[in-house]
Amino acid sequence: MNNPIANEALPDDREDDDARKASHRSIARISCGQALTPSQLRDRTVIYRTDVARPEVDAFRDLRTKLLAMVDGNFVTLVVPVSRGCGGSFVARNLAAAMAFDETKSALLMDCDLRQPSQDATMRIEIPTGGLTDYLEDPEADLSTVLYDTGVPRLRLLPAGRPRETGAEYFSTFRMRLLVDSLRSRYPDRYLVIDGPPVIGSPDARILADLADVVVLVAGYGRDTPATIAQAAGNFDPAKFAGVLFNEGV
Template sequence: MNDFSLGGVREIDDIDGIAERRIASRSIARMGTSRELTPQQSTERSIIHRSDVARPEVDAFRELRTRLLATADGNFVTLVAPVSRGAGGSFVARNLAAAFAFDDSKSALLVDCDLRHPSQHTTMKVDIPRGGLIDYLEDLGSDIAPVLYDTGVPRLRLLPVGRLRENGVEYFSSFRMRLLVDSLRSRYPDRYLFLDSPPVNGGPDARILADLADAVVLVAGYGKDTPAAISRAAASFDPAKFAGVVFNQGV
């Protein structure tokens, strides 16, 4: 098991691949933001930001980004799953996505998959007048673009939950959900998806979402989740996808 602590090239050898990457790079370059957050606004939203001063929390997320990139060829979908509620899974998912968006050649999409207790749009202070994930999944004739929201962080978009639902099993295991994830990833080869999961010990949602992901990052509350609880949660996932544990302190 790999341990991470907070507080603690792709090769292209064909012409089509080169062309695809150039097109994607131009698309990402155009992916601006209507209101880029100031450092103070980022702090208020619990989002890391770049600065001239070295900060341990920013370096920690950059290190985690580097480790994930080293394990994959091309873009990927990462499930961020807390062991228990209050472990800080949403904090880690949000800031890991922001760390990927730091790179001008990459874009990130954060998908809030905690149907009972969604928090990303509230914490990030994003108005969601057009709904979100559940609205899209329930309306077969809808388009995903209207519910991908600007976050104020360049190259980072948010897909919020939208309508609240008690159980995500039927949504996350649906063909429409799988098709959505595949489409969001494949449209741009430099887009990285981050699924903010409900707690592993709260039901089957995290395990079902793991089927849609290429990598799983488990978040344990430092001093909150016991070694036994962490081991049980880790055992819920395919070892081939399991990237490691983030020990999160104080968030």
């Protein structure tokens, strides 16, 4: 990890200045048009910054800090539940929101739970031009048509699109890998959070892990047994595995 102490800019560091200005311009281009109110954010179960300390916000800030300490630069985080009902989508959504708290950064939430996609419905976003599956099925599709404003500053959503029984044939394609690489590289100040399907009962989460830099496993508090959690964790490369987050289920 790089030294957190910033170097002082020299008077002739014009290239660095240009890079910083370009970064701020890139953030400005993806800022949302109409920000949601605190009441609307609560209704969508999305965290937001406030002057009053709140445990749930601090928890996601802490998770963000730990992930930033693991990987340099912008990176792709896969969030997957052990089993259905653990609240994996809740964690993915709010981790992405926490990433976007930093006004010099942005985040993109990518819904890859193709059997039961939920992010667009939870955030009440209409998707007239479809989502991930529609883009992957159409070689002529324009990526910009499936990236949606969430109403959360600096946070965009790539919804799953029409539900599919399995994502294996989508996630293992060259077009999917190219998409993830493009989403990561288009803005060097953007973090990509993938909302993945449950690990138990499907190979989709393991396939998605190959596209990610770091994996967060969400276990249902009082729902998943230690043996089941260990079985799920064993599916991932230890070098990428960030750990297990216990959630009451949302």
